[in-house]
Amino acid sequence: MTISFPALSEQKLLERLAHPQRKVRMVLDTDTYNEIDDQFAVIYALKSTESVSVEAFYAAPFYNDLSSGPKDGMEKSYDELLKIRSIMPEMADIPVYRGSEDYLQGPFTPQESDAARNLVERAMASSDEDPLYVVAIGAITNVASAILMEPRIIEKIVVVWLGGHALHWRDAREFNLAQDLHASRTVLNSGVPLVLIPCAGVASHLMTTLSEVKDYVRDQGPVGQYLYETFLNCSPEHFGYSRVIWDISTIAYLNNPDWMPSTLVHSPILSEDFRWSVDHSRHFIRYVHFAHRDSVFKDLFRKLGE
Template sequence: MVNFLSQEKLLKRLEKPQGKIRMVLDTDTFNEIDDQFAVVYALKSKERLQVEAFYAAPFFNELSTGPADGMEKSFLELKKIASIVPEMANTPIYRGSEKYLPGPDTPVESEAARNLVERAMASEEDDPLYVVAIGAITNVASAILMEPRIIEKIVVVWLGGHALHWSDTKEFNLFQDLHASRTVLNCGVPLVLIPCMGVASHLQTTLSEIKDYVKDRGKVGEYLYETYLNCMKEHYAKSRVIWDIATIAYLVEQNWTPNELVHSPIVSEDFRWSVDASRHFIRYVHYIDRDKVFEDLFIKLT
């Protein structure tokens, strides 16, 4: 695939975004409880974010019978949130891919991928669309393969893989669709990578905290509280990581997510990182200020 961006333009796109940010959110919403928090956090951050669309991402684990079922369940969960959160009422929701990429150069047709291409290509040169991905990155990779010119129009913020120093990067979002993950890491699109273990894993909270600061915040607070409550049978002395809000926090305030420029890493067949200093740059988040992020989320739910 041709890299359409010069290094100068790529680095400019990876600078801290200014003003109001146009974004779409690609999410496997039914897979975990953190996606729901991220959806609400994005919608409640209107001072910074303008959410233009939601895309349902595929997933396959014990909560689905396959990628298509996982995507459909995520689509329905987004519809459920839209019925609860007033800010989401007029935001379009699109079904995503029903399968993972069958090969390194083969996109998968979906409403989400097609909408991303159209929305990105309609973007002005000085107003890129931020594509926030918090699941398998199939929809985004498909859009890039369908129309590589969108690389010039978007910035991808992806929660995927583990920290570069971790012993492996066999993380759920990255692992599910290796072809899609490699497409996004290799194609030269402006990319902000937020790893899970070692970085987003700082974002732990407890049922007690959710009860104190979320439960009584109207219908949306009750929904998030019930979602957290039902995620495990026993909460005593246990916490839960709300991974996905890391992506929203990065856009809201970069001081809470210290980051650096690194060469885009390579994913091996056994899901380990390797580095090639001749490759293009990405922005890599290496730490998250857990307290600042949750404080902002809780205040916005008030």
């Protein structure tokens, strides 16, 4: 079995890969319970009303020490999104959808879920002049499933994904990307307009400490207290300790491209042993290659105080 993906003209693809320079409609696909950075990203997106309008949240699967399997990880992420909604009035009317209960079992077999179906419906209702931005900060299963269910959404969306490591890194074996090889390859190979933000080497610059969170986050109402306690509880020892808040990189890119400088590259090939290789005949993606840490955190802290 194979699936034929629509091919955007190079002109249309490059238009979609340019920074929008305007407020965009977006959905956020997140494994919210997996780490502490998703919570920061959810709240950062909701506070960035000058740049984005969040239309829906999708719970993504994950499997590590915090879950008993992908389904359990997705359910815990769904519950965490509801927890955030209970303390954020800005989130009250935004729907939250359960995502995939497992990873893709093959390159052409989507995982049915409310999230994937909603993404198809929402994307297909978008106009060519107003594509839907799909911001993904976990395993890309829900997004890949939607593309496999309805390949025409490639013409209607722009994906902004935190996944893999920098192209010069020794390998691409990063948690988001490595959980679902088939889904990661689908997104990289399909020709969907993609902004790729690597973890090691790029988003890894976005580090903060408990002292900084205490000074600039803790006293900003229930949301600030929630983020502070989340950060406090992420480690038994905070002496000389810092934590990367990876996921805010995606929202920072939409807020200001100067904070997350990027370039056009040919979509890399992802091998079965999670290594990058280059084929200059492949379509372009936008590749973020640095993160200006101070600018991003200044923006986040300022918005939490508003």
